[in-house]
Amino acid sequence: MNVLEQIQQGVISYKPPAVKAACELALSEGLEPQRIVQEGLIAGMAVVGGKFRRNEVFVPEVMIAARAMQAGLSVVKPLLSHSEVKALGTVVIGTVKGDMHDIGKNLVAMMLEGAGFHVVDLGINTAPLRFVQAVQENAAQVVGISSLITNTLPSMKETIQALQQAGLRRQVKIIVGGAPVSQAFADKLGADAYAADAAAAVDKVKEMLGLAV
């Protein structure tokens, strides 16, 4: 098993210390930092994402795999040149106003980071204007809006309206998700995409930005 495979395996088997050690080893062997990120960390996270989609792993496994990836990134990131750290895109993500649930949103954020996106996580109970500000401040290409309870579905609509009123709607793609959300509801809202789970969210964001899935 070469060192990139060791990194992948460390992410897939949920071992943050092993991933960190393998990344240090890879650097000492002269591998380029960008290659370590792409072919080691992100490749490992992609495997975990696939398993999550197939119900082979669950929330704790995605969280610990993301933790393992972060452990590796902490070693590699300082050595990436500015041009190399260019993310696939910037995604502003948050749970809508009135909704305190965050684990689904957190999973999506982790998976997007794992896929190479810059994620601006606004947390829970996020007012529509906060989404607008974050898009403007970060020149985001994508907005991810999460809602776990039916009661807060109208907040999704208000958030999209706020982006429209701020003149940002053409600038950003909007993806929605959460337990009570469906493709039909997303269509009704005028969202660009709906994702049923965190792994699907990564594919949909890539699709919307014209990136290879």
Place this chain on the structure above:
Amino acid sequence: MGVPAKVGFYPSWWFKNYGISFGRDYFLDPDYRVDAKMRMDHLLYERFGDIGLGTKLPKPEGYIDYGMVLLPEIFGCEVVFADDAQPWAVPLNLSEEQILSLEAPDILQSPVMQRVVAQLSHLEEKYGQITGSLNPTGIQNLALKLRGDELYIDYYTNEKVAEKVLEVSTQTIIQLGHFLRDRLGILAPAVTPMAPPEMFIAPNCTLAQISNDTFEQFLLKYENRLAAELHPFGIHHCGKGDELAPGYAKIEHLDFLEVGPKTDLPRLRSHLPRVFINARIDAVRLLNLDQAEIQGDVREIVDTGGPLNLLSMDAVGCEFGTPDANIRTMLQEAAFYNGKEASA
């Protein structure tokens, strides 16, 4: 014999339709709550009396309800109230050190619990018998309020912390369960209207987020302790509930299991052939679909969840905007299957 069916409405339905608030007063002022309950019973009768819902002339009853926040608040979680939503307990996100030094509180010494006990005394004095109950919180649900999502990392990296927070949660829930049984004799209605009132129901909503392996490794022994202490025993899931069926089959005294939309009922039934199952109709589908599709949902539960003597269904959390016709359709369709089986 047949397929019992009920519906329930989310606070937003009440608040947006009738202005009945589920804010702080609803949970902390027993007289406000008793009055609100009477109004709701009567409004239900006016709107759905033709299908058996509500009461024409409701009498005041000593109704207790504290949402899902009692035990989290006893541990110190901040509670956020809203007019149109259930109260929410903000997780404490305790550190490893705080968890390792945490002990189960004597809940009756907690000022939060003492205020609830004072409510019960007031209700008993003024209205006689208590109705309703107090939600006991599930083991992992409570542990997540204490440790936060870090609990999921602990399952892999810090078993000692995971075990400690689950142990403390279990001990605390058992205390509340015994209190409810001794003081009220009514437990289930705070979680589900479909289980026998004397049954202890563990709300396991967050267990949909873990694998059966994790369940069996960490939680099964605690669930068995709850079941041994507090049986008759049941479990509630809001969402998909079949993933843990192999683990649930190892719980002694499991009498009742409530599962939410998208549950693979045949799979569940294959592991739990003698457990009573309540299958929940998707409140979002009730909100958005037409009547033919609702009939299809009911039919699917009947076709896949049987035997019918061990099956019921309900739709709780119906949202503002849910068409009345869909609610009628759901109940009438379930009643049709009652009749169909009775005549078979």
